[in-house]
Amino acid sequence: MFNKYKILAIAVVFAAFVVFNWFYVQSPQESAIQEIFNTDLSFLKLPESLKITIAAKNLDNPRVMVFDSKNRMLVSETKAGRVSVLEDKDKNGYFESGHILIENLRLPHGLDFYPSTDSRQVSSGKTTYLYVAETQQIVKYAYDANTGKLIDGVGKNITNLPADGQHFTRTISFGPNFRKIPLLPGKKGNNTLVDIKLYISVGSSCDVCVEDTTWKRAAILESDPEGSYTAEFAGGLRNSVFFTFHPKTKEIWASEMGRDNLGDSLPPDEINIIKVAGSEDKFGAKRFGWPFCYGNRIKDKIFNPEKIKRIDLSADCAKTEPPIIEIPAHSAPLGLTFIPTDKGWPKEWAGDLLVAFHGSWNRSIAVGYKIVRYDLDANGKVLSQKPEDFISGWLGDNGKISGRPVDLKFGPDGALYVSDDSAGIIYRVTLK
Secondary structure, three states: OOOHHHHHHHHHHHHHHHHHHHHHHHOOOOOOOOOOOOOOOOOOEOOOOEEEEEEEOOOOOEEEEEEOOOOOEEEEEOOOOEEEEEEOOOOOOOOOEEEEEEOOOOOOOOEEEEOOOOHHHHHOOOOEEEEEEOOOEEEEEEEEOOOOEEOOOOOEEEEEOOOOOOOOOEEEEEEEOOOOOOOOOHHHHHHOOOOEEEEEEEOOOOOOOOOOOOOOOOEEEEEOOOOOOEEEEEEOOOOOOOEEEOOOOOOEEEEEOOOOOOOOOOOOEEEEEEOOOOOOOOOOOEEOOOOOEEOOOEEOOOOOOOOOOOOOOOOOHHHOOOOOEEEOOOOOEEEEEEOOOOOOOOHHHOOOEEEEEOOOOOOOOOOOOEEEEEOEOOOOOEOOOOOEEEEEOOEOOOOOEOOOEEEEEEOOOOOEEEEEOOOOEEEEEEEO
């Protein structure tokens, strides 16, 4: 039988266990990142000149990554509703510490800084703002780059977005202004020509339909940093979850997921160059086909709505923009980036495009689950439509799925970082 002393001892141990777990696991001041263990990644295949390691693990659905001026990584953990900060203090390639920056968010995804994370601007006294894209809004927060914490925990909403839907992620990035003529009359028109714009990707609410209740879906939007206006920059984009800017031309390159339910081979997924509307574009935004067309201006014969309420949409495929790259159907392209020319990577790859194929979910034989490289010249001309596998193996020969790559970012250290929302991991790829 237990005597009262044994019972007391057990109670003390149990209480200590509860306190330990509450403080070290449940505390909102601690991130999901714990000690980094050496995990076997031998199942992944990549060029012999490269090595891949785990920079962070035990994250909850990590998606978008950005770096602040002190080389910390900020990552959106979308399904967990938070943004976390990871720090590699000893600079050994592992983020050994971190904390939750913002929590209780509604499906946060896109992240970016303004005016920039340039250390010269930080030291000059200018306030750096972190912009966070939730499914229903864009909010900016004053950010202290010296501490990696918010200056004020209350953010400012700069624009509202249509919430949720089949495609609920919202991606943002600051980039150059491409317009020469104001979109609005009067003083507000000046805001539409500011040097730096915020671009916002909003996916469709459905697989295939006419978005007749809002022009803010199936589009890439634009705004000024203060959110004094929001306008459509390009439309007919079913789900351009990620986009980036070409290092030389500065043009927007965006991945695009095609619709489902047309079989294993149709329609192709795409990479599009999103150019500003010209005088020929009556409604101020170029159209990229969806929901009426796909690929190289191919008519979708299955989708034939009787009425189209929106006068700014046309079912004429000849008036749509074709993709720069066609990708095998259901590959689900997400993150994309260009291999830098100044970070020590092989010269033969300089300027090439890397694209993360998140992987199919409704194809009879799974495809994707890898990162591929497209051969480009210095000006962004695609030299081959056939990609080369850059990192593969997340889809095993036996059909086992070990991960799904999402975002691709080259860090301040020159390494390529890859988020994996399935395995809860961030990988680091470097030269051997």
